[in-house]
Amino acid sequence: MNGSESNGLDHLFSETVRETMNASVYGAWRSIRDAEAVPLSFGFPYPESFPNEELVSAAESLFEYEGDRALQYGGGEYADALPEVIVERARDRGMDCTTSQIHLTNGATNAIDTACQTFLDPGDTVFVEAPTFMGALRLFRNYGVDIEGCEMDAHGLDVEALADELEAREAAGAALPKLLYTIPNFHNPTGVTLPEDRRERLLELAETYDFLVLEDDPYGQLRYDGAEPPPIRALDGSGRTIRANTFSKTVAPGVRTGWIVAEESFVEQFDRINAGGEPSYTRGLIARYAEDGRLDRAIEELCVGYRERRDRMLESLAERMPPGTTWSEPDGGFFVWLEFPEGIDAEEMLPDAIDEGVTYLPGSFFYADEGGTRNARLSFSHVSPAGIDEGIAALATTVRAEASAVEADD
Ligand SMILES: Cc1ncc(COP(=O)(O)O)c(C=O)c1O
Numbered sequence: 001m002n003g004s005e006s007n008g009l010d011h012l013f014s015e016t017v018r019e020t021m022n023a024s025v026y027g028a029w030r031s032i033r034d035a036e037a038v039p040l041s042f043g044f045p046y047p048e049s050f051p052n053e054e055l056v057s058a059a060e061s062l063f064e065y066e067g068d069r070a071l072q073y074g075g076g077e078y079a080d081a082l083p084e085v086i087v088e089r090a091r092d093r094g095m096d097c098t099t100s101q102i103h104l105t106n107g108a109t110n111a112i113d114t115a116c117q118t119f120l121d122p123g124d125t126v127f128v129e130a131p132t133f134m135g136a137l138r139l140f141r142n143y144g145v146d147i148e149g150c151e152m153d154a155h156g157l158d159v160e161a162l163a164d165e166l167e168a169r170e171a172a173g174a175a176l177p178k179l180l181y182t183i184p185n186f187h188n189p190t191g192v193t194l195p196e197d198r199r200e201r202l203l204e205l206a207e208t209y210d211f212l213v214l215e216d217d218p219y220g221q222l223r224y225d226g227a228e229p230p231p232i233r234a235l236d237g238s239g240r241t242i243r244a245n246t247f248s249k250t251v252a253p254g255v256r257t258g259w260i261v262a263e264e265s266f267v268e269q270f271d272r273i274n275a276g277g278e279p280s281y282t283r284g285l286i287a288r289y290a291e292d293g294r295l296d297r298a299i300e301e302l303c304v305g306y307r308e309r310r311d312r313m314l315e316s317l318a319e320r321m322p323p324g325t326t327w328s329e330p331d332g333g334f335f336v337w338l339e340f341p342e343g344i345d346a347e348e349m350l351p352d353a354i355d356e357g358v359t360y361l362p363g364s365f366f367y368a369d370e371g372g373t374r375n376a377r378l379s380f381s382h383v384s385p386a387g388i389d390e391g392i393a394a395l396a397t398t399v400r401a402e403a404s405a406v407e408a409d410d
Contacts, residue, residue: 020141032361034354038391041359042382043188043334049305050252051289051298058289066284075280078287085290086259093220094234095243097261103270106279107256108218111244112136112181114260114274115214116143119179127180127211129157131337131366131375133188136181136216146175147368154328156194157182159201166209179212184232185220186333189366189377193331196229203236213241218249219333221299224307226331239263247286249334250299257282306334312385313378313392320396322403327378334381337363339374340399343406346376349398357394 010018032041062070062078069076083099090097105111112135120126122144128136130149140147151161169176182202184194194202206213215232233243239262246258257279260270289295313336317327324341338360340346347362363375378395380388 016142016144019144032350032354032359034359036357037354038358038383038387038394040378040380040383040388040391040395041361043377043379044382045249045252045302046305046309046382046384049302050254051294054294054298055252055285055289058285058294062284062288065288070284071281073280075284078284079280082257082283082287083259085287086261090261093228094230095261096234098264100264101261101267103260103262103267103274104279104283105244105258105260105274107248107253107258108216108244108246109135109139109258110256110274111246111258111260112214112216113139114270115179115212115242115244116140117273118266118269119212120145124178125175127162127177128368129182129187130368131189131363131372132181132368133183133216134365137366137368140181148177149368149371150180152187152190152192154192156184156187156190156192156198157202159198159205162202163205166205170209176209177211179214180206181214181216182232183216183219185217185228186222186330186335188219188333189335189361189363190337191328191330191333191335192337193229196235199229199232199235203232203238203241206240207238211240215241215243216245217243218246220245221250222303222306222334223332224303224310233261242266250295250302251286251289255282255286257286303332306332306381309380309383309385309388310336312388313380316389316392320392322396322400324403325399334379336378336380338376338378340376341403341406342374343410344399344402345373347373349402352402353395353398356398358391358398360395 013021033039066076066078082104083102086102087097087099103114105114116139120143125146125148126140127148127150129152137147150165151158166176184199186193202213213232217231220228231243233241243261244258247255248258260267310330314329326339328337330336347364350362353360360376360378363372363377366372366377383391
């Protein structure tokens with residue numbers, strides 16, 4: 001996947017870089033694009049959702065109020081106020097925390113990386129959902145850990161299968177996980193949400209087998225139906241949950257500001273280890289923007305825009321897909337997860353889909369090892385409702401042609 005020629009200095013790369021530079025499929029998705037095709041592969045917000053004018057006015061009033069302090073190391077009062085904004089919002093979602101339990105980051109990716117730096121040693125075992133966010137897989141690979149995929153079903157992580165796996169490992173003297181990474185709300189890529197009883201069971205297992213839970217929740221506030229289960233962090237009485245979050249999906253990816261909620265003793269180490277992760281100007285900007293309920297109003301508007309897109313995608317799939325294809329029906333977030341009929345390989349079919357006028361991400365991208373060959377992730381977040389319909393029509397045509405080719409071969 002590394003497109004550039006070596007300059008003869010590769011031997012100076014760290015061992016980790018040398019081991020991972022050619023193996024990682026992360027970034028492969030960027031090449032899945034075509035000017036003519038509807039990009040259902042992109043898990044990006046739709047551009048009109050960005051609060052351009054609001055951010056400009058927040059920036060103006062930030063400078064009016066703080067002057068040069070807004071740009072100095074550490075920033076001014078608004079930058080200082082962001083942890084308090086985060087604490088208040090966390091309390092609204094049932095997490096009783098203080099600013100000493102908040103570590104600010106450059107987005108959720110940097111939050112996950114900080115947790116990795118702080119807790120993982122080469123040879124440790126990390127459990128992830130199978131499938132899971134490919135960006136997290138890429139990070140875990142950088143730490144020389146063994147990544148094990150855990151089974152999922154229509155309600156997220158299958159906690160009883162996890163219990164069996166842990167028990168079997170313990171009995172066999174095999175490695176137990178140090179950390180389990182989960183995306184409990186509107187999971188990337190499947191769109192499913194973990195119910196409360198499973199969250200409780202997961203925590204029970206984490207205590208029994210002494211591992212950390214890394215809860216990644218970038219989409220939790222983008223809910224279009226139903227009630228929100230409590231965050232895992234809110235249910236955890238043992239302090240072993242590290243919760244990563246971000247403003248990338250509720251403000252814009254370009255602000256790339258996120259945070260961790262965790263025990264104070266963990267946060268002290270995150271502050272030390274993640275040196276330089278202090279985007280003070282952006283912190284001030286977001287704190288100013290979030291004032292007066294602006295962020296909450298923006299989230300409500302985002303939910304309207306995304307709900308319309310989600311509905312259009314589900315309607316279009318129901319109307320157009322040939323029999324044999326199934327898909328998840330998410331209550332929020334950005335993604336729908338498809339399973340194609342027996343015999344269809346999503347990665348092999350992709351060039352035909354692109355010719356037909358649509359892109360998607362093959363399911364195999366989201367697995368630590370094998371899996372997902374018949375699956376695809378479709379994103380309804382980036383394209384207009386009409387574009388979604390067009391993309392699904394192209395996909396349905398491709399699947400129909402592929403399914404009849406498979407039948408003819410049988
Ligand atoms: C599950 C998950 N975690 C983290 C991220 C990245 O968040 P950020 O842009 O804040 O780094 C994404 C976005 O694609 C995601 O889907």
